[in-house]
Amino acid sequence: MKLKFSLSKLFLYIFLIALVSFTALPLVYLVSSAFKPLDELFLFPPRFFVKRPTFNNFTELLTAVSSSTVPFTRYFFNSAFVSMASVGMSVIVCSMATYSITKLKLPFAKMFFNLIVAALMFSPPAAAISNYILVNKLGMMNTYWALIIPKVAGSYYFFLMRQNFILIPDVIVESARIDGCNPWKIYTKIIMPLSKPVLATITVFSFVANWNDFHSPLIYINKQALKTLPLALQMLQGGAGQVARSGAMAAAALLTTAPTIIVFVFMQSKVINTMAHTGIK
Numbered sequence: 001m002k003l004k005f006s007l008s009k010l011f012l013y014i015f016l017i018a019l020v021s022f023t024a025l026p027l028v029y030l031v032s033s034a035f036k037p038l039d040e041l042f043l044f045p046p047r048f049f050v051k052r053p054t055f056n057n058f059t060e061l062l063t064a065v066s067s068s069t070v071p072f073t074r075y076f077f078n079s080a081f082v083s084m085a086s087v088g089m090s091v092i093v094c095s096m097a098t099y100s101i102t103k104l105k106l107p108f109a110k111m112f113f114n115l116i117v118a119a120l121m122f123s124p125p126a127a128a129i130s131n132y133i134l135v136n137k138l139g140m141m142n143t144y145w146a147l148i149i150p151k152v153a154g155s156y157y158f159f160l161m162r163q164n165f166i167l168i169p170d171v172i173v174e175s176a177r178i179d180g181c182n183p184w185k186i187y188t189k190i191i192m193p194l195s196k197p198v199l200a201t202i203t204v205f206s207f208v209a210n211w212n213d214f215h216s217p218l219i220y221i222n223k224q225a226l227k228t229l230p231l232a233l234q235m236l237q238g239g240a241g242q243v244a245r246s247g248a249m250a251a252a253a254l255l256t257t258a259p260t261i262i263v264f265v266f267m268q269s270k271v272i273n274t275m276a277h278t279g280i281k
Contacts, residue, residue, distance in 0.1 A: 027261070034058075034254035041246050057247035061255075070224045075232040076255075082147045082228060083210040089152045090206045091199055097153070098161040099187050103173050113162060119155040128219070135220055146220035147228070151210060157202050164198035165191065200267040208260045229256060 028048075033041065035053040062072045101109045131150050140146040168191065176186050192199070214230040221227055233252045 027257075030250075030254055030257060033250040036247070036250065038247055041250065057251035058255075061248040061251045070227075072232075074225060075227060075229045078144075078226060079211060079229040080259075082144060083207050085144070086148050086151050086210045087203050087206045089148065090154060090157055091202055093152050094154065094157040094161050094202065095192065095195065095199070096187065098158055098165050099191055102162060102165040103168075103170070103186070103191065104183060113158075116155050116158045120159065128215075132219060141220055142223050142226060144226065147210075147213075147216050150216070151206070151213075154206070157206070160202060161195070161198055164195055168194055204264055204267050207263050211260055212256070 032048065032050045034057060035055070036047075036050045037052055037054050037056065040047055040051060100106055101113055135141060135146050135150065140149065172190060173186055176190055181189070212230060213228070214234075217226075217228045217231045221231075233249075233256065
């Protein structure tokens with residue numbers, strides 16, 4: 001089989017490679033800065049690549065953030081636990097609700113979906129006061145639930161799943177029902193396996209939103225042991241020792257960014273597939 005070669009394709013590939021390399025420069029600089037000693041961090045003009053890599057920045061981060069009662073690993077655990085719990089509950093709640101609306105033909109299903117779409121018009125700051133009152137009335141202040149429950153039933157997640165579920169032919173569901181499958185088996189054995197791309201997309205969106213969330217712990221959490229990583233890392237900023245902690249701040253930037261990049265890299269193909277089949281550009 002002969003390979004088709006053209007000069008236009010060659011220039012296109014060169015352009016795309018150059019574009020990808022350019023967009024990756026901030027990430028490369030982030031990794032490089034995390035391993036720079038202090039003298040290289042303050043060089044002018046700045047040096048892009050580290051010349052003498054060191055792990056002292058990460059050691060300094062552990063000692064700078066950790067207090068006598070709360071170690072740095074506790075903050076990291078809090079962020080990981082809240083993010084994973086929110087992702088799991090968002091996938092389960094949103095998928096079951098969307099399955100009920102799209103495949104079970106429940107009464108007033110269209111009205112419920114219209115209400116969900118209408119909720120997309122409200123920005124999170126607009127609902128901050130009502131969310132705080134609700135969390136406080138339910139006694140969830142200073143608990144993990146305050147960081148998890150308000151983010152579970154996201155309107156955007158409902159919309160994204162609904163756009164995917166309507167693409168699953170009703171004939172498949174009806175055939176399974178005729179063969180004796182109950183609604184739970186149809187949901188677990190048919191709907192969920194056919195919805196892996198949209199589930200992966202919601203996983204990425206929910207994880208990134210929860211991992212980087214700074215305002216919710218600031219509002220709902222007063223206990224130091226329950227604070228998450230973004231809030232704890234604010235300790236590194238400001239104060240007389242900010243210059244001395246620049247290496248720790250560079251290491252913190254890498255640690256807070258790496259999990260979101262890893263999650264997206266593993267699921268990017270499914271995310272792109274979801275966007276292509278749900279009409280989102």
